[in-house]
Amino acid sequence: MAGNKFKFTDNLLKVYNYAFTEETTYGFYKPNEAMYVGVRMTEKQYNCPGCHKVFTVKIRNDNDGILYFSKGRIAQQKKVYEELDKDFPADWELMEKPYVYQLIGYCPDCAAEKLAASQDNGQRINNLCHELYLQDMLVYDKARQFTTDAVEKWLAGIQEPEELTRFDLTRPEIVQELIWIMVLSDTEACEKALQEYRDAVQPILYELNRLLEKATPAWKAYAPRSSSLPESMSDGEYHEYTLAFPADDTVGHDFYFPRMVEKSRVEMFVQQPRMESIQDLLSDAGFQEQWIDMVMDKANELTR
Numbered sequence: 001m002a003g004n005k006f007k008f009t010d011n012l013l014k015v016y017n018y019a020f021t022e023e024t025t026y027g028f029y030k031p032n033e034a035m036y037v038g039v040r041m042t043e044k045q046y047n048c049p050g051c052h053k054v055f056t057v058k059i060r061n062d063n064d065g066i067l068y069f070s071k072g073r074i075a076q077q078k079k080v081y082e083e084l085d086k087d088f089p090a091d092w093e094l095m096e097k098p099y100v101y102q103l104i105g106y107c108p109d110c111a112a113e114k115l116a117a118s119q120d121n122g123q124r125i126n127n128l129c130h131e132l133y134l135q136d137m138l139v140y141d142k143a144r145q146f147t148t149d150a151v152e153k154w155l156a157g158i159q160e161p162e163e164l165t166r167f168d169l170t171r172p173e174i175v176q177e178l179i180w181i182m183v184l185s186d187t188e189a190c191e192k193a194l195q196e197y198r199d200a201v202q203p204i205l206y207e208l209n210r211l212l213e214k215a216t217p218a219w220k221a222y223a224p225r226s227s228s229l230p231e232s233m234s235d236g237e238y239h240e241y242t243l244a245f246p247a248d249d250t251v252g253h254d255f256y257f258p259r260m261v262e263k264s265r266v267e268m269f270v271q272q273p274r275m276e277s278i279q280d281l282l283s284d285a286g287f288q289e290q291w292i293d294m295v296m297d298k299a300n301e302l303t304r
């Protein structure tokens with residue numbers, strides 16, 4: 001329960017992003033005119049080359065609605081506009097008129113159909129790593145849910161106020177310890193989730209190691225990127241003036257874009273420590289503040 005303990009899930013999330021989604025490093029400077037172009041960007045459009053559907057994401061209106069694009073990114077956007085048979089705005093319009101950022105990437109449905117069946121070595125590695133990543137996150141989410149269920153079940157079984165009021169409920173550390181003991185005494189659902197996780201992950205890891213053995217040092221293949229993530233409009237370093245944030249109510253979907261993937265990064269992700277014991281899982285899932293409220297609500301209800 002200590003705050004700065006190693007967390008498997010946080011670590012896996014970071015290393016996965018390092019291998020498959022991170023594109024630029026953070027820098028601390030203000031854009032200068034020689035390198036950047038100001039653009040009044042209001043939305044992004046994801047164009048799927050499979051089903052030709054267009055998915056729109058609104059952009060948050062920071063910095064007076066102006067974002068800075070690197071010149072390379074402007075050139076890249078011109079190409080995408082051309083490919084989509086759209087007219088790219090004139091230079092003066094970029095700052096003045098709402099600009100729509102265009103992307104070409106497979107939607108989740110088309111990716112499931114076209115990319116999942118790929119026999120290409122690099123694509124298969126990307127697919128398996130994504131599956132592995134989803135399993136890593138899933139077992140964590142399950143543990144968060146099941147430990148909350150355990151607290152709920154415990155509280156539902158309490159009939160007499162004394163069962164709670166005999167503890168000093170004004171002291172958070174006492175309440176916390178009490179709840180944690182209850183969580184540790186009801187771990188069956190978490191243990192089952194952990195077993196399912198291990199059963200799912202083992203064949204994926206086996207297959208990945210086999211494919212990585214014959215992989216080249218780098219390859220180009222599709223990797224997913226959620227539409228709810230901020231995206232840099234600069235190809236080199238990024239900073240607050242180049243980051244396009246999706247509007248807060250954006251529901252993220254994974255779109256698939258071709259990108260260069262480095263074997264060494266992928267190996268790093270595959271070889272990261274993963275949860276093995278129920279202690280690992282419970283410590284990762286951790287204590288949830290809402291449990292204290294649940295206990296207090298129950299105590300109030302019983303003493304009313």
Ligand SMILES: [Zn+2]
Nearest residue numbers: 048051107110
């Ligand atoms: Zn599609």
